[in-house]
Amino acid sequence: MNQQTFFFQHLRVVVRRGGWLLGVGLTLLVLAFFAGDTAWAGTANAPLGQTTPPLSTLFSDDFNACTLDARWQYTDPLGDSVLEVNGEQIVITVPAGVTHDIWEGNMNAPRLLQPVNNTNFEAVVKFESALKRRYQLQGLLAQADADNLLRFNFQSDGSSIHLLVVSFSGGTPTIIADETIADGAPLYLRVQRSGNNWTVSYSYDGSAWQSAPSLAFTQSLALTQFGPFVGNAGPSPAHTGIIDYLFNTASPDLPEDPVVNTIPVNIVGSGRVDKSCGSPLTLNAIPDLGWNFSSWSGALTGSQTPGSLPITGSEVVTATFVPKPLALNVQPNGGGTVRLSPDQIYFDNGNTVTLTAIPNRGWVFESWSGDLAGTEVSKVLTMDSNKTVTANFRLLEDKSNIQSDDFNTCTLNNTRWTYTDPRNDSELTMTGSQVKITVPGGVEHDVWSSGNRAPRIMQSAANEDFSLEAKFESPISKRYQLQGILIEQDSQNFLRINFQHNGNNTYVFAASFSNGNPRERFVQSIPDGAPLYLRVVRSAHDWGVFYSDNGEDWNTNSTMAFNFIMNVTKVGAFIGNAGPNAPAHTGVIDYFFNSASPIAPEDPVVNTLPPITIVGQGTVTRTPSCGNPVQLTAVPAANWRFAGWSGDLTGSQSPVTVTAKGTERITATFAPISGIQSDDFSGCKLNAAWSFVDPKGDATLTRIDxxxxxxxxxxxxxxxxxPSQDPNAPLNRAPRLMQPAADVDFELEAKFESAMAERYQMQGILVEQDARNFLRFDYNHNGSTYALTVIGVTDGTPTTYGEEEFATTVPMYLRVNRTGDTWTVARSTNGTNWTTSQTFTHEMTAQKVGVFAGNVGRNPAHTAIIDYFFENRNRISPEDAGGNQLTVTRDGSGSVT
Known part of the structure; x- marks a missing residue:
């Protein structure tokens, strides 16, 4: 509201309270003062518009200082990243070999977050770092808490750059968008929020922005923190993310980097230069793997690193890197790849490199040739000259009769699988795309010297070469939770290959059993997280084991290959636990494939909806749990109510039947119950929730019929x-009928059947925090027509939010909606067709609600008649159905009371 409108509306109240003559004089004075301001005069009595949301507290930072602003909070979950402040950028480095992801069970990416308020905003971040290796990550996080957030990031798949958007609800991720974009550096990322609507864009110059339909979406989020992150995943390459700035576009730092704390450095070859902050400036040249630092040129010369020089801002330095002198040429022959450790192709004389052969699905590694010989899956090569190595892979000729299964049904295929439950206490369920096996806690379900007590699904197999692959979607986080693959000859001779947890770390483990006696084959520590993929390859009596966290990048080493003679008759998957305090575990198996004949596409039949996002406290049941269509029933927790569906399902009907497509994004929102009781005032006595307050002791509360x-x-x-001029008088002197209310959203509606004909009779709704803080919404008469007035009192000080004049008839309906701190007032003459009168923002803690009657000015008598008072989310229908009416028929002359 502009100052003139506010003044005029406040003046109306003064006129009404101070007397007619004084009001006329003040009105003439004001009109003379604002003569000619037709815009103001024309809007003085207009209903108030929607109040704009508060401005975002997100602060801009160009990192143009030698220390980090105290408003940032740096989180380094694994304690192994490096944060550098160089005076114009933030540099975050993650090491290789360890996953620093933002994903379910692996929220380990280092991140720089600032506290923000939950409102609309637009933010832009500039990354100056290129993405060169598979699953290097850099992006932004918008976070409500550790389990509910949005992730927006650039990442590399080894050949292309992707822009990924992921939502997390209760820790469960859902991919919203995955767009392939052109490679380049720098990369700019923009995130815009308007209510629950989000739009993501990208740019290569900060001016020309691009987006895609999938990058505009709806997501509810009670935002508390925002900022950039840097990470890696999959093969987990090292990555150094360089963040030039993060701006709130409503208040960017301009000009950017006005203080000279550093200078530009050009790079020739492959490497980077770390810079100190301020003058003199220290430059440290760091070559990439397989490269050496050669020399400086420009304002700094020589080959010493670190180097130092004073700066004024005009200096330019070039760092030159050159390849190491010896080259390794690796050539796969057949279906497979070779992993190098260290991951480089140039070496100094005497350097060693480990080569690991990774066969593709359905292939097996046979041998090395060229400058390397042998059949071990991993070999160490010493570089004393240029080398050429060939890895030879052979396509498996599958005769195993093992059948792939993606469990894309609602019942287990009993002609293929046999379910064995040795302790008769496990549970197998089908989701339509997975099989789940649950074991209780406190009892061991192990596979060891005392026998195989693990529940398992097994199928027949021929004694031939094969390659198996299983995907486990369940994380393991407690000591000796188990999930893996079994390969049997009989109950005394078999192989167990599985993932397990020791309370601190996840391991892949293998043991062979001969005549019931176990022999550990290997135990290999791997990164925590889910999903987990396991592959077992058999070639005659040689066995190779591989693991992955994405089904594409497979890992192994020489210890994970062994020789074991057995006559295979069965293969399958098992779930278990072990130890004196064996933990409960639900293993989720997404698929079990014969690698020679996988199912593609996996899960073509949609049997269930994706996970439903829950906002508030409640659950959603599905009937049936597997199958299509499905009935969804929202079940609120105690003292909560179901508020409605959003996303791909709208409305508030529950239960509701939907046909799943498998791509739905559905949110079920639950809201606290206000505790407000609707009342149609039927019955023989007043509801005990009400309290009648009569400040002057002269009002009358009466029941009518x-x-x-x-x-x-x-x-x-x-x-x-x-407020009265009498300092001893209470602020609210109107008689009122009040009941307790919770400080949550609500919608009140009251029906008044009493007409008002004299000046300053009033009747309406009250919302109270306490005696000095309340809101009043009332119909009143100004002597010539009706008005709807809204006044807020905060710590004894009144604020008039609006006064609307209108012509009406009896009855008069009044509705008050509260959503957070936003209040909307509407009026009606029939309870069906509503006119919004005013919308405004007012902060208070609601404690009571109710109705009141009053007078002022000449203080005419008034009797307000209230037919009902409803909380609209709990209306009484039909109204007055519960009344206890006695019909009396008179026979003769007389009366009955």
């Missing part, structure tokens, strides 16, 4: 809900 109530005030005495 056991269907209505009336509140009457006498003439000649003022009963106003407004």
């Amino acid at each position: 056991n269907q209505k109530i009336s509140i009457a005030v006498p003439a000649g005495v003022e009963h106003d809900a407004y």
Whole structure:
């Protein structure tokens, strides 16, 4: 509201309270002062518009200092990243070999977050770092808490750059968008939020922005923190993310980097230069793997690193890197790849490199040739000259009769699988795309010397070469939770290959059993997280084991290959636990494939909906749990109510039947119950929730026909809900009927059947925090017509939010909606067609609600008749159905009371 509008509306209240003559004089004075301001005059009585949301507290930072602003919080979950402040950028480095991801069970990416308020904003971040290796990551996080957030990031798949958007609800990720974009550096990322609508864009110059339909989406999020992150995943290459700035576009730092703390450095070859902050400036040249630092040129010369020089801002330095002198040429022959450790192709004389052969699905590694010989899956090569190595892979000729299964049904295929439950206490369930096996805690379900007590699904197999692959979607986080693959000859001779946890770390483990006696084959520590993929390859009596966290990048080493003679008859998957305090575990198996004949596409039949996002406290049940269509029933927790569906399902019907497509994004929102009781005032006595407050002790509360109530005030005495000139008088002197309310969203509706004909009779709704803080919404008469007035009192000080004049008839309906701190007032003459009168923002802690009657000015008598008072989320329908009415028929002359 502009100052003139506010002044005029406030003046109306002064006129109403101070007397007619004074009001006329003040009105003429104001009109003379604002003569000619037709825009103001034309809007003085207009309903108030929607209040704009508060401005975002997100602060811009160009990192143009030698220390980090205290408003940032740096989180380094694994304690192995490096944060550098160089005076114009933030540099975050993650090491290789360890996953620093933002994903389910692996929220380990280092991140720089600042506290923000939950409102609309637009932010832009500039990354100056290129993405060169598979699953290097850099992006932004918008976070409510550790389990509910949005992730926006650039990442490399080894050949292309992707822009990924992921939502997390209760720790469960859902990929919203995955767009392939052109490679380049720098990379700019923009995130815009308007309510629950989000739009993501990218740019290569900060001016020309691009987006895609999938990058505009709807997501509810109670935002508390925002900022950049840097990470890696999959093969987990090292990555150094360089963040030039993060701006709130409503208040960017301009000009950017006005203080000279560093200078530009050009790079020739492959490497980077770390810079100190301020003058003199220290430059440290760091070559990439397989490269050496050669020399400086420009304002700094020589080959010493670190180097140092004073700066004024005009200096330019070039760092030159050159390849190491010896080259390794690796050539796969057949279906497979070779992993190098260290991951480089140039070496100094005497350097060693480990080569690991990774066969593709359905292939097996046979041998090395060229400058390397042998059949071990991993070999170490010493570089004393240029080398050429060939890895030879052979396509498996599958005769195993092993059948792939993606479990894309609602029941287990019993012609293929046999389910064995040795302790008769496990549970197998089908989701339509997975099989789940649950073991209880406190009892071992192990596979060891005492026998195989693990529940398992097994199928027949021929004694031939094969390659198996299983995907486990369940994380393991407690000591000796187990999930893996079994390969059997019989109950005494078999192989166990599985993932397990020791309470601190995840391991891949293998043991062979001969005549019931176990022999550990290997135990290999791997990164925590889910999903986990396991592959077992058999070639005659040689066995190779591989693991992955994405089904594409497979890992192994020489210890994970062994020789074991057995006559295979069965293969399958098992779930278990072990130890004196064996933990409960639910293993989720997404698929079990014969690698020679996988199912593609996996899960073509949609049997269930994706996970439903829950906002608030409640659950959603599905009937049936597997199958299509499915009935969804929202079940609120105690003292909560179901507020409605959003996303790909809208409305508030529950239960509701939907046909799943497998791509739905559905949110079920639950809201706290206000505790407000609707009342149609039917019955023989007043509901015990109500309390009648009569400040002056002269008002009357009466029941009418056991269907209505009336509140009457006498003439000649003022009963106003407004501060008085008498400092000893209560702020609210109006008689009122009040009940307790919770400080949550609500919608109130009251029906008034009483007309008002005299000046400053009033009747309306009250919302109270306490005696000095309340809101009043009332119909009143100004002597010539009706008005709807809204006044807020904060710590004893009144604020008029609006006054609307209109012509009306009885009855009069009044509705008050509260959503957070936003209040909307509407009026009606029939309870069906509503006119919004005013919308405004007012902060308070609601404690009571109710109805009141009053008078002011000449203080005319008034009797307000209230037919009902409803919380619209809990209306009484039909109204007055519960009344206890006695019909009396008179026979003869007389009356009955």
